[in-house]
Amino acid sequence: MAKLFLKKPSKRMASRKRFKIEKKVKDHNRKLKKEAKKTGKYKHHAEKPISVPNKCPFKEEILLEAEKKREQLVEEKQKKKEMQKQLKTGQKRKLTDSAPGDTLESLAAKAAKRSENFVPTTKQVIDNLYERKEASLKAYASEVRKTIESADIVFQVLDARDPLGSRCASVEQSVIQGGKRLVLLLNKIDLVPKANVIKWLAYLxxxxxxxAFKASTQEQATRLGRAGSNLSVTSSKCIGAELVMKLLGNYCRNKDIKTSIRVGIVGKNCIISLPFTTRCM
Known part of the structure; x- marks a missing residue:
């Protein structure tokens, strides 16, 4: 007779079912933790018992000291928690600034007092800003005055994009009144069309x-190149330096200066006074 082999049911569980069970267990444990926290029975870390060997001669004293230290630590933690709660409540009161017995009239009076105290502080800040600006302007004016007095020739640097906006009439008047020579330096001509540069030169x-001037755009300072008086600004060489040197040489010849002169450079963001050595006889 043929033997019948019956298959036993497998003990393996489908992963879908296993995940459902794990999720239910986690939810159940979470609920228990919440309830324990509300009642105050939940403890994050169970207190470990203090273990002292029996052979220790002062076992009882050591246990008493350890218990006292543990109590002190618990008291310190409670004090810290209370302090944090008090700070939080104080911050909330400062933000709201309303006690439970306050009325609309009292709140309006408090707001008026705050506004009265706030207005002078803003005025003080604005006054300080104006004072700083005035001090910086005075310092700038004194530096300009010093450079004009010490220099024989003054170069006023103008931005080719806005020559009239970067020009200062008071500086020009002070240079002329001091009997010094004034030269305008139209800088950054590579940022403006050639036709505009020619028109501005004719006007000024x-x-x-x-x-007309353009600084060198080469990275190495030891190989700075100079171009002629043409307005081909596509190269990285400096344009206008040769004209500046010729002008300084002609000034030295006219004034019979054989050693050196002092050149002052004044502009929107620069005040420089430096000596210029010449070899003209």
Missing amino acids: RREFPTI
Whole structure:
């Protein structure tokens, strides 16, 4: 007779079912923790018993000291918690600034007092800003005055994008009144079309000698190149330096200066006074 082999049910569980059970267990444990925290029975870390060997001669004294220290630590933790609660409540009161017995009239009076105290502080801040600006302007004006007095020739640097906006009439008047020579330096001509540069040169040369200038854009300072008086600004060489040197040489010849002169450079963001050595005889 043929033997019948019956298959036993497998003890393996489907992963879907296992995950459901794990999720239910986690939810149940979470609920128990919440309830324990509300009642105050939940403890994050169980207190470990103090273990002292029996052979120790002062076992009882050591246990008493350990218990006292543990009690002190618990008291310190409770004090810290109370302090934190008091700080939080104090901050909330400062933000709201309303006690349970306050009325609308009392709150309006408090707001009025705050506004009265706040207005003078803003005025003080604005006054301080104006004082700082005035001090910086006075310092700038004194530096300009010093450079004009010490220099023989003064170069006023103008931005080719806005020559009239970067021009200062008071500086020009002080240079002329001091009997010094004034030269306008139209800088950053590579940022403006060539036609605009030519028109600005024609306009500015009606009053003072003007030179178109472009600084060198090369990285190595030891190989700074100079270009001629043409307005080809595509190269990285400096444009206008040769004209500046020729102008300084002509000034030295006219004034019969054989050693050196002092040149002052004044602009929107620069005040420099430096000596210039010449070899003209």
